[in-house]
Amino acid sequence: MPAVIGVAALLAAGTALAAGGGGGPSEAVFVAQLVVLILLGRLLGEGMQRVGQPAVMGPLIAGILLGPSVFGALWPAAQHALFPADPGQKSMLDAVSQLGVLLLLLLAGMETDLSLIRRVGRAAFSVSITGIVVPFACGFALGQFLPEAMLPSPDQRLVTSLFLGTALSISSVKIVAMVVREMGFMRRNVGQVILASAIIDDTIGWLIIAITFSVASQQSFDWSSLAESVGGTLVFLAVSLTVGRRLVATLIRWTNDHFVSDAPVLSLVVVLMGLMALITHAIGVHTVLGAFVTGILVGTSPILTRRIDEPFRNVTTALFMPVFFGAAGLSADLTILTQGPLLLLTIGLVLIASLGKFAGAFAGGWVGGMKSREALALAAGMNARGSTEVIVASIGLAMGALTQDLFTMIVTMAILTTLVMPPTLRAALRRLPLGRDEKARLEREAFEAKGFVPRIERILVAVDESPPGRLGARLAGMLAGLRGLPVTVVEFGNGSGPAASDGAGPQDVVADAAHRAQEQVAKPDDAPEAVEVLALDQAAPAEETVAEEAGKGYDLLMIGLDESGTRPGDFPEAASRTAGRFDGALAVVAARGDHREAPLEARLNILAAVTGTELSRRSAEVALALGRAANAPVTILYVGTAVVRTVNSDHAAARRDEETALAELSGIAARYGRSVRTLARADGAAEETILREARRAGSNLIVMGVSRQAGDVLSFGAVAANLLERSDRSLVFVAS
Structure with a gap:
């Protein structure tokens, strides 16, 4: 009712405006026309939508009502005043x-x-x-x-x-x-x-x-x-x-x-x-x-x-x-x-x-x-x-x-x-x-709609020439290659890490890894776009460049920096400063084992350590995406109470949690076309369990979901710190 009264008042105001006008175009009449058309169109559009009709019909019907068909027939003077010829x-x-x-x-x-x-x-x-x-x-x-x-x-x-x-x-x-x-x-x-x-x-x-x-x-x-x-x-x-x-x-x-x-x-x-x-x-x-x-x-x-x-x-x-x-x-x-x-x-x-x-x-x-x-x-x-x-x-x-x-x-x-x-x-x-094939496709698409990797549109890479940097550039290129994502590279220089013997810079590493991933996964009828890799010209320090780029629509920051001179269990200071200037998702890389000798060529064998949380689900998805891009084996390890540090006497409930988490991750693996081995362990300290199962599976890359800890120094908690100190296998920490 108030809206109807408002429209009627505006119609009357239009008559008064026209009567007082000088015969030429009137800004007040124009504003009254806009207000009446928008208000009545919105009201009718709302009504149309509530009865299951397209809302776009509302403004069209509003115009018909305000035109010669209705308003002009009932009150010609007012209609001509509000919409003069x-x-x-x-x-x-x-x-x-x-x-x-x-x-x-x-x-x-x-x-x-x-x-x-x-x-x-x-x-x-x-x-x-x-x-x-x-x-x-x-x-x-x-x-x-x-x-x-x-x-x-x-x-x-x-x-x-x-x-x-x-x-x-x-x-x-x-x-x-x-x-x-x-x-x-x-x-x-x-x-x-x-x-x-x-x-x-x-x-x-x-x-x-x-x-x-x-x-x-x-x-x-x-x-x-x-x-x-x-x-x-x-x-x-x-x-x-x-x-x-x-x-x-x-x-x-x-x-x-x-x-x-x-x-x-x-x-x-x-x-x-x-x-x-x-x-x-x-x-x-x-x-x-x-x-x-x-x-x-x-x-x-x-x-x-x-x-x-x-x-x-x-x-x-x-x-x-x-x-x-x-x-x-x-x-x-x-x-x-x-x-x-x-x-x-x-x-x-x-x-x-x-x-x-x-x-x-x-x-x-x-x-x-x-x-x-x-x-x-x-x-x-x-x-x-x-x-x-x-x-x-x-x-x-x-x-x-x-x-x-x-x-x-x-x-x-x-x-x-x-x-x-x-x-x-x-x-x-x-x-x-609903047919069987159609049902399978709908389930896959609904599953991917909740995923982390499918929602990534743009990747920022902060790396140097050290083994962690080259491994990080390689992994970023593999993720980008799956869906043709654009990548921006910020290179840390000034002697941080040894120079690459092959002369390939981080930009080249990303592009080559993306190309290889696309060759691995591309289908003739649905090939992803070629990956565009941009290396920034950096007049300012690299950390400041990352800070400038942080607000430009990146969904993931991949960090791989030289660890020499860093205290065991800690990340490089440059990594802490860089991560502190980026509010989105992080993937921090540490190179170990054969990835220190050949970060670009060593084949991947991946272990995803999960706990059933959303963060661990994200990290498992990253692991599976990397496995698909490299055609690499993936093992999913569910780590029980030793990670979450709680005491749960209900073993049946704990078992259900494990089964539910592993079943969901097996479903994700199927969407990525991977056949995975799943394990559940709840004995001993989490880092000991992860390293032991990585050795048994022959894994050389451990991917784990973590949470950022408060403070100026980059930290993901005690388990991540212990892994960083003791692991002889490369690590990727995926953080929200």
Whole structure:
């Protein structure tokens, strides 16, 4: 009720502002328009979401209610006062709307998962192609038979037909994703095909819009101009998705690492979006294509994607989306549907759109090898238009390719098909059984979603030329190679440790280890990205360089420094200072045994010492990842009460803890493709148990999860100190 009163008060205020205005654009009226559109759009969006409908429908319906369809019919004076026809006043709202379109397409591009398209392959492409061709042909044919009175001008029939075909054929990724995610089908086979098909739909749709814009701008059909636009678009896409992809990732990293002001990467993304939009405009296609491709490139950046997505999504959802869709709703006049011929034509448009999309998508799913139930769910999901069609229709209206009546009909079609899709898709998805292979894949992905290693996006390496440094660089490269992670190397010099005899610096060691790991694990259809290794130019001491880098989005710091001159059981002073300046996860390396003689070549045989805690789970995961990267044997040792220093008389409960922990870690090992040996020991001191079992297993690398102790000196507790003093095998301490 307070919100309704507030909206009514603002509507009345708009009338007063217009009455007191001087006839020109008014800043106060503009602010009142924004507040009303945002407030009513948010309230209706909240209501739509609560009844299981897409929230994006709220702002669109708000615009329709505030436009001539309802508010203008009930209180014309107030409606004209708040939304006057003055071109200068309208241009203020249009400017926000146009920026909103670019940001919406930027976010759509960031949600475009190219790897998902590669994974589902045949089914997604067949669904998308048939799901576009059939409704597009229907829409295009409808445009060819429209009476001239429905066209902007008789010579615009081709462009109008292209817009109608496009509006009927594209699915809305945002709407589809919302329902699929809500149903818990995001990772199901059919859910992935639905999403991938919608992504391909969107991509092809914006290409069609770009070409249609080119045709419209020529005022007549010209094969040479069309060829130039198509050729320019293809070249733009080819350059963007190859050279541009790496360039954008490099710019994001460089900006993040070198600017000290707030949110520099967000400014960079806006600038890139603008430049790409200007490039597409220059080659004769619409600016939305440039924004969409920018989103794809930003979304594939190996770092900071989550940090970029959140602020853009927040400001777009809070401001630009309700303004754009609200303004689109303002342009729709549903009173035309009181005219019998236009109402029948609108009903026909909705039926053609729904039946064409349903039939095309179902046929594509069947051709792609899907079962009839899966194809049925797919056809139901692809029928949502929503935001995408409204954007297409708005562009067509702004270009003069659509009349006001056609625009209203397309908006009505978008609303109705979007409202029908969620309940039909939910009904279809509930009937789909879960296959054995699909269940195994879902369990693996859910397991990895909780993991530590899969969430690492960027690694910082602080090493010198000593054996611990070279071993640390090697291990960091192996972890990076598994998923193509970028690595930054800070080298400690000034004589700390002997120089390498082979002349290879830490950067080379990381790159070589990453390359070897990728050769070991890469699959032809899912090879990780090549690892980018950056060695920093260091004018300042290395510890200060690490401190500067610490806030730049690193998820793991690997430390390997010369231990000579260090008291037994302690870490080097440089390691303490370095770790003290980094708040994230640490992996501290100590080289022993054959790793002191050949840190780069000695084969790995790994022992992971665990206690059932989250920290030990992380360390076991690191051990298993290293085992996979090096094809090395891994032994998991559960160390009982001697580690946690507690007395537990309930031996059955202790046994259950051991079994539970080892079963979970065996599951992790299976996800990493490792067959491991598991042990449980609770006799003697923890360090003695670990060293004894390492000797029995022939392990030359012990990986252990530890907690940082308070103080200026790097310490992980008594067990870690005893291992550091007594171990004749290399050690990796993984700390939170």
